[in-house]
Amino acid sequence: MARLAVYSSHPARLRSLFAEFMHAHHHHLDHVHHGHGDSCSASKPAPKQLRALKIALVLVTCFSGAELWVSAHSNSLSLLADAGHMATDVFAIALALWAASQVDRDDSERRNALAALVNGGVLLLLSSWLSWEAITALLSPPTDILSLPVAITAAVGLGVNGLNAYLLHAHADENLNLRAAFLHMLADAGSCLGVLIGALLIAQFGWYWADGVVSGAIALLIATTALPLVRQSWASLNQLSTMPE
Numbered sequence: 404m405a406r407l408a409v410y411s412s413h414p415a416r417l418r419s420l421f422a423e424f425m426h427a428h429h430h431h432l433d434h435v436h437h438g439h440g441d442s443c444s445a446s447k448p449a450p451k452q453l454r455a456l457k458i459a460l461v462l463v464t465c466f467s468g469a470e471l472w473v474s475a476h477s478n479s480l481s482l483l484a485d486a487g488h489m490a491t492d493v494f495a496i497a498l499a500l501w502a503a504s505q506v507d508r509d510d511s512e513r514r515n516a517l518a519a520l521v522n523g524g525v526l527l528l529l530s531s532w533l534s535w536e537a538i539t540a541l542l543s544p545p546t547d548i549l550s551l552p553v554a555i556t557a558a559v560g561l562g563v564n565g566l567n568a569y570l571l572h573a574h575a576d577e578n579l580n581l582r583a584a585f586l587h588m589l590a591d592a593g594s595c596l597g598v599l600i601g602a603l604l605i606a607q608f609g610w611y612w613a614d615g616v617v618s619g620a621i622a623l624l625i626a627t628t629a630l631p632l633v634r635q636s637w638a639s640l641n642q643l644s645t646m647p648e
């Protein structure tokens with residue numbers, strides 16, 4: 404029950420904070436993407452936003468840590484995949500905080516683009532490793548997966564992500580940043596739904612291969628978010644290096 408305590412003490416607010424972070428994060432990227440100008444000073448986050456980022460960092464760290472713990476005790480690769488994704492969300496928030504601390508520097512745009520490139524690179528590495536593990540799991544499905552703790556964890560994650568995606572949906576048309584945050588929440592909810600379905604198939608039919616299938620799907624999902632991030636930040640870095648100072 405300890406794991407449930409961790410989740411229940413993790414309020415829906417976490418995801419709203421995270422959405423705020425995604426907003427800030429993408430805002431930086433947009434600035435990098437569209438070149439510089441006087442408007443750059445506007446990208447400096449307010450103290451309130453910084454505080455939200457720090458709280459989000461702590462909460463998401465706890466969330467992914469709990470997920471990791473459950474995945475290790477249930478031998479579920481799909482839950483480990485989701486925990487890995489959450490860990491990269493932690494990494495992204497930490498990078499956003501770092502980028503915010505660098506915003507007064509002359510080369511802050513370059514640093515932001517570099518941070519985004521590193522983030523995308525880490526996501527690609529995670530995706531590759533998970534794909535490999537998923538194939539291994541599919542070739543010889545492990546039969547020691549404890550489906551109940553996996554299902555409970557995934558259901559909690561689905562509830563929190565789904566609620567936040569729903570809340571963000573109303574604002575998804577307002578601007579690109581909110582839309583990006585909404586899509587991210589939707590993808591996170593989709594991952595949890597996949598893990599939940601896999602756990603139910605194992606519990607009901609003993610289909611242990613479902614865990615490998617879901618893990619592969621999450622690996623693909625991570626790759627589809629990583630590739631545009633790498634491409635955009637790479638383009639921004641090239642653009643910045645050809646621009647006169």
Ligand SMILES: [Zn+2]
Nearest residue numbers: 488492587591
């Ligand atoms: Zn995420």
